Amino acid sequence: MQTTVGTKSLTLVQAVTDGMRTLLQDHEDVLVLGEDVGVNGGVFRATDGLQAEFGEDRVVDTPLSEAGFTGAAIGMAVNGFRPIVEIQFLGFVYPAYEQIMTHASRIRARTMGHYSVPMVIRAPYGAGVRAPEIHSDSVEALFTHMPGIKVVCPSTPYDAKGLLIASVLDPDPVLFLEPMRNYRAGKEEVPEESYTIEIGKGKRVMEGKDVSIIAWGAMVPVAKKAAEHMKEQGVHCDVIDMRTLYPLDREIVQDTVQKTGRTVIVHEAHETSGVGNDVLSLINDYAFLYQKAPVERVTGFDTPVPFFAYEDHYLPTSERVVKAVQKVMSF
Numbered sequence: 001m002q003t004t005v006g007t008k009s010l011t012l013v014q015a016v017t018d019g020m021r022t023l024l025q026d027h028e029d030v031l032v033l034g035e036d037v038g039v040n041g042g043v044f045r046a047t048d049g050l051q052a053e054f055g056e057d058r059v060v061d062t063p064l065s066e067a068g069f070t071g072a073a074i075g076m077a078v079n080g081f082r083p084i085v086e087i088q089f090l091g092f093v094y095p096a097y098e099q100i101m102t103h104a105s106r107i108r109a110r111t112m113g114h115y116s117v118p119m120v121i122r123a124p125y126g127a128g129v130r131a132p133e134i135h136s137d138s139v140e141a142l143f144t145h146m147p148g149i150k151v152v153c154p155s156t157p158y159d160a161k162g163l164l165i166a167s168v169l170d171p172d173p174v175l176f177l178e179p180m181r182n183y184r185a186g187k188e189e190v191p192e193e194s195y196t197i198e199i200g201k202g203k204r205v206m207e208g209k210d211v212s213i214i215a216w217g218a219m220v221p222v223a224k225k226a227a228e229h230m231k232e233q234g235v236h237c238d239v240i241d242m243r244t245l246y247p248l249d250r251e252i253v254q255d256t257v258q259k260t261g262r263t264v265i266v267h268e269a270h271e272t273s274g275v276g277n278d279v280l281s282l283i284n285d286y287a288f289l290y291q292k293a294p295v296e297r298v299t300g301f302d303t304p305v306p307f308f309a310y311e312d313h314y315l316p317t318s319e320r321v322v323k324a325v326q327k328v329m330s331f
Helices: 012-026 050-054 066-078 094-104 157-169 219-232 250-260 275-286 308-314 318-329
Strands: 007-010 030-034 059-061 082-086 120-125 150-152 174-179 188-191 203-206 211-215 237-241 244-246 263-270 296-300
Touching: 007 012, 012 030, 012 050, 012 082, 012 157, 012 174, 012 188, 030 066, 050 059, 066 082, 066 094, 082 157, 120 157, 150 157, 157 174, 157 188, 203 219, 203 250, 211 219, 211 250, 211 318, 219 237, 219 263, 219 318, 237 250, 250 263, 250 275, 263 275, 263 318, 275 296, 296 318
Parallel strands: 030 059, 030 082, 082 120, 120 174, 150 174, 211 237, 211 263, 263 296
Antiparallel strands: 007 188, 150 244, 203 237
């Protein structure tokens, strides 16, 4: 008799919570730590109810010290635990940057494989929610430059739970970026059981033959909206959600670009040295001769994320993506 797997309709942030609850239930070596993750359930309520369910020893409220509790988590990971660290906003990660880049990313190489650091650093990121300065940064490229740490960025509830479980079970440290704009933007059916999505694999979210639009995180809905608009004009876009930013999925980039020959890359991070440049390098390396037009990039600007009145102007919009698609089509 075939068993039916149950599902429930969840937002992205609820899927993150469900993923952590599943991990805490199934793995005694998993624990959660960070500022206000216990009694208050996290600034976005991503850990709501977990301390009451699993206790103060498994869901730990820490002092206001990103460097301190991130360093403590590295020590825990080396000694057999699988800690999930919450950084309240990605812009708050800078005090912990030294711990992540000097220790978490290097210990496996430093010890010639004798020790690994199976920890996850969760961080809401991105603009568009009217947060104050430093609360809206999208600086994923600071971490993709350092070998030894993986960078994951889901855009949907289903992917969020599956990638979070895969990240916690991975032997290497993982920076797990959660797009704040997507937290409660919609719901999706998510399996109640534990499941994983392979790190390093993107997915095709819309099928098309004319233009490739490559995005991740909060920019995936923007890319889809632009693709839907272009479809009304008879232009069919192949929309790719990278999902993992390090390591990048070379195969899916190569496949989509060789199919369409025209590409638009969308990310909200600053243009200079953004991860989109690494995607562009993959295109040059593996699909250069298939190009029918120069690649267009639609990104944030090379300025700190501005305050409320200009935030929408800073962020890539579907209108900007449509103009980029029209440009590569008319080249």
